[in-house]
Amino acid sequence: MLSQTTLQLLVASLALTPLAAARDVPAIVRNFYNTVKGQGQCPNKLASGFYAKDNGPGNFAYCQDPKTNVLYLQGTGGALADMDIDCDGRQGGPADDGRCDKSDDTQSITSFADTVQGYNKGIKDLDAKIHPYVVFGNAGEKSGFKTFDPRAHGVKPLSIMAVVCGDKLIYGVWGDENGVDGSKSMVGEASISLATACYGKSINGDNGHDQTDVLYIAFPGSEAVPGANGAAWSASNYDAFEKSIQAKGDQLIQRLGGSGSPTTTAGQPKPTCSWAGHCLDKCSNENDCDQDWVCKNGKCSA
Template structure:
């Protein structure tokens, strides 16, 4: 009993450390799409957030053009709820018994093979350690509502931002909704994500019922931390979430700059981290000289050298004008980069 109390206390302490206030641009974005009501560009619709509720929830593409994001939206002021997912690695790491109430736990997540392929000492995502979001709907039932995020450029294990309980939490796209239930559902996340949002009262059979949770997905390869861009072998969800914070902060800088995006200026927390070794990276394993297999394993302005298999400086037409270089205008950046005027560095805007 004493050990259980200490574990719960640690989890609650981690929540207070990791949880961050919602930046102004994200708050304005949330409020503007809430006030608008129904999504105009429904990429897929007819989903439920509750078994006994309406099937009026949609994957919304209203802000693909101006912010390059996709999110879940209900009608009126509704977003989605947060049901609890306990799928994935079942080795007891971080397990405090709260998933024991779940009657629908699967031993693997949708992207188990990719996680194992990272070779970070884990075979799959762990619901207690990795704050992942269940996003997308698959299945073979006749008439079943489906949505494939990859058709819109969203990559497996890419960063997702979740606005919940007046907090902003970063996670990854880690699982999909199958057709094993009676209805096609949206609004589900791992128990660690639910803990970050709503505390340790969340368990395998007790989620958050209000439709006020905003799930934001980011199309593009730049949203994927890759093998070395996150602490996949972390011992706690707060450690994992902290390891993807830098990339999450850069991604949310997309939001609020276009028409209808809600306006506002991101807080300073959205600014890229101080360079390590002169180059931007979010995790020591993705800095210059780190081992790599693909570009996704390396930091913002680094590439994976195909011969040496190490992260190295991005080549470009003019030294000092590469990806991640400081800039004041587009003329300061080498093709195909442009200047991110808000934060003053060369970047690649996702298509």
């Protein structure tokens, strides 16, 4: 039997143990998610012809919401983006648990390594195992290759982004771009630390999230950039870094308040559901789903 002193030390140790920084999705973000998904496809495309999957349709686009000015990714039929895994940047750091070893396209540098190094915080680049970053934008000079530069629409490197994955809201930064890794211009990718916060440690360098239900939100403007002193760039774990940008992320999502009410493309209200992300959760019977939703193939659906 443990002594009282040992128990007290154990409780204290657990209290200091970092917890994965993820939070329930606030109503303001839920409404925006439902609005985007309910419209079927984005009405204001900045660039189109991108792919979420190698064997999928090339109908994904970078979109800008005219009411809030934020940028996001969307396909057609209500599809958003998936989440492939990026392990680029610093290698072998303190949070490296070997799961990135399964990746066959890891690069030793991210797009904005020079900016990170210029912050003079003791690191030369982002670490995918520590920094929750989003791969956003497409760069490359291959013939016929679709490109898109978010900077042309006011999004700044290393600015804060919001990611809605399932029933969680994660804050990250715009930390890398999609390059010419294959024959198609791909979208929907995030660092392994961000993906792990979303979907757990079953994620690895070669195993991401295939469903196109992830919403990536980029905020234009300098106020979205934490800068050298607005984030814990030298953090040794994901929790410490994500926590350091939470307050600014909470401020930025207030922009989403003008997104309106969720409707289908036909203008009819969506089926009753607490929010679309919740309705994608796993189920074993109808009681696990919200009203007017059914349990089909292990998932709640309309």
